[in-house]
Structures are given as C-alpha cells and as structure tokens.
Amino acid sequence: MKWSEKAERPVSLARFEDELSAHSYLEKILWPEGPVCPRCGSHGRIGKLDGASTRIGAHKCYVCRRIFSVTHGTIFSSSHVPLHKWLQAIYLTDGGTKPMRPHHLQRVINVSFKTASGMLRRLAEAASAADEDAPSHGPMANPSNRREHPNRDCP
Incomplete structure (x- = not known):
C-alpha cells in the first residue's frame, strides 16, 4: 500500500473502541x-x-x-460477537481481502480462536460474494476460459 493511500484512509482502529461508536459509524455508512x-x-x-x-x-x-x-441483513446479524470487534476485524483484513491468521486476529481483538476463525471465514465469504457481483474482465473471469495445464492428466 502506498503512503498516499494510507493518508486517504479516514478510519483508524481506535474509532471502533466501543459498541456505541461502532453502531453510529455503521449507521452513517448504511443510512x-x-x-x-x-x-x-x-x-x-x-x-x-x-x-x-x-x-x-x-x-x-x-x-x-x-x-x-443497522446490522439487520448483514454478516453481523445473528452473531454474538460485538459490532466493534467485527469492524476492527474488517479494518485489519482490509474488508476480508488481506490474509490474516486466526491466531493473530484472536490476540489483536481479544476473542477465542474459534470465534476468530469464524469471523475470518465470514469475511472471506462476503468478500468473494462481493467480487462475484462485480463485473470481471480478462481471461480469468470465467473458469471455463482457463487453459488447461499441458501436463495435467485428470479430465
């Protein structure tokens, strides 16, 4: 990430320190x-x-x-994890696109390993669903357009 891109990012991890600030931030974005x-x-x-x-x-x-x-119909609904921890996880993983190990997320946001694994799985699924909705171009857009590896033996 370039320095100018970091400077343009208006949100910091400290912004999501409590539940009330996380809800007000999400309300401003969604509503x-x-x-x-x-x-x-x-x-x-x-x-x-x-x-x-x-x-x-x-x-x-x-x-x-x-x-x-505000969490109705989002990945945050039906989750027992507080919203500010979800937003911290989103910030740390750049919206689910930056790989992070569950053990590291567990230590940073103070949740169990199982909770961190579930959160990362949900974020990755949401990020891939958002990528599928976006129009994609190029040879990798459709998996059927990929060339087979010449030494591949399986059908």
Missing part, C-alpha cells in the same frame, strides 16, 4: 439520510429506542411496528 426499515422500506416514522432494557442501536418502525437495527 446516510436516516434510518430505513428493512421490512417495509419506511423512512419517516422510525424512532430510536434508548431504554435501559433495549439493545444498542435498536430502532422501531411505527408503520410495520417491528424493531430492527
């Missing part, structure tokens, strides 16, 4: 014009739930009367 209900698509009648017994970042849509958060 730049305010929260949107993932079930009915409503923009207007949505309230933020700030009670003592509610989860951090919970919102309620008063059109369909459902509770949702």
Whole structure:
C-alpha cells in the first residue's frame, strides 16, 4: 500500500473502541439520510429506542411496528460477537481481502480462536460474494476460459 493511500484512509482502529461508536459509524455508512426499515422500506416514522432494557442501536418502525437495527441483513446479524470487534476485524483484513491468521486476529481483538476463525471465514465469504457481483474482465473471469495445464492428466 502506498503512503498516499494510507493518508486517504479516514478510519483508524481506535474509532471502533466501543459498541456505541461502532453502531453510529455503521449507521452513517448504511443510512446516510436516516434510518430505513428493512421490512417495509419506511423512512419517516422510525424512532430510536434508548431504554435501559433495549439493545444498542435498536430502532422501531411505527408503520410495520417491528424493531430492527443497522446490522439487520448483514454478516453481523445473528452473531454474538460485538459490532466493534467485527469492524476492527474488517479494518485489519482490509474488508476480508488481506490474509490474516486466526491466531493473530484472536490476540489483536481479544476473542477465542474459534470465534476468530469464524469471523475470518465470514469475511472471506462476503468478500468473494462481493467480487462475484462485480463485473470481471480478462481471461480469468470465467473458469471455463482457463487453459488447461499441458501436463495435467485428470479430465
């Protein structure tokens, strides 16, 4: 990575030090014009739930009367790992594209080895799914276009 690319990166690892800052960062990215209900698509009648017994970042849509958060429908949903640790892992692996060993991630973000392995697997799957959605060009775009190795014996 060039020095100029590092200077343009506006986010640092310290930005995701707690759960509240991670939720507000993700809300700014996914909902730049305010929260949107993932079930009915409503923009207007949505309230933020700030009670003592509610989860951090919970919102309620008063059109369909459902509770949702910014993690709904993402790789973070149905995960017991706090969101700030997910964002730290994404930052450290450059969105799942930079290889990292689970043991190293375990020590850096303070999770178990099994959790670090699962997080890296999910990030790699999400990165490969994003690459498949993007248009690709060149001889490696379609696996059937690859030339066979001349000494390959299997069909």
